[in-house]
Amino acid sequence: MSSEPDLARTVRIAARALGKHGLVHAYGHCSARLDADTFLVCPARPMGLVEPGESCTPVPVDGPLPDGVLGEVRIHQHIYRTRPEAGGVVRYMGPxxxxxxxxxRSPKPRHGFGTYFAPEVPVWDDIQLIRDDEKAKGVVATMGANAGVLMRGNGAVTAGESLIEAVVLAWYLEDVCRVELEALKAGLADIAPTIAPDAAAARATKAGMIFERMWDHLTAGDPELPK
Known part of the structure; x- marks a missing residue:
């Protein structure tokens, strides 16, 4: 596990990257697991405005949210509680x-990025904000073992083995949604090909520094990166 100062730095860099690339605006949040019992969440303000060195808040995996932490961070809690492999969570609202x-509508795996969410991205079919434990549990149960979940009228959540992975998966999911919308606009969504499970499993690789290269692209120029 990373030290708390190093992990907080990664959380801040992730927050600014998500803001820079239009995946969040006034709303959204990200977090990284510190240990089995605790995770760090970004400051409760627009993520693109998070300052270098600004404090991130430790949040218990079990128990009430600390004062000042946004209510939807309950989603993060329930992911970390039910998925011990999860090391990072992103709540984002890309267009x-x-x-x-x-x-x-659930986007199907139609190109390479979609394979990371095969067989398809589940949808939590409730427009209300996720500000209580019952709804948070529902979102996470709908998500299951998938890397992402859409929330009707409220954007999406991704989870990865690290926050770096969760951020890259958010970028991937945004592109998966873009492709699905293009298929819908072209009237081809019901007949366009999707990627079969075996092919999707083979394509959804982490080899070749795929996640690391996208992270470098998304975070280029961040003030807390080494010069």
Missing amino acids: NAMALAALA
Whole structure:
């Protein structure tokens, strides 16, 4: 596990990257697991405005949210509680994910990025904000073992083995939603090909520094990266 200062730095870098690339705006949050019992969440303000060195808040995996932590961070809690392999969570509201979630339509794996969410991205079919444990449990149960979940009218959540992975998966999911919307606009969504499970499993690789290279792209120029 990373030390708390190093992990907080990664959380801040992730927050600014998500803001820089339009995946969040006034709303959204990200977190990284510190240990089995605790995770760090970004400051409760627009993520693109998070300052270098700003404090991130430790949150218990079990128990009440600390004062000042956003209510939807309960989703993070329930992911970390039920998925011990999860090391990072992103709650994001990119325009394509928002549009497709509003349609309550699950994007299918039609190109390489979609294979990381095969056989398809589940949809939590409730427009209410996730500000109580019952709804948070429902979202996470709908998500299951998938890398992402859409929330009807409210964007998406991704989870990865690290926050770096969760951020890259958020970028991937946004592109998966873009492709699905293009298929819908072209009238081809019901007949366009999807990627079969075996092919999807082979394509959804982490080899070749795929996640690391996308992370470098998304975070380039961040003030807390080494010069």
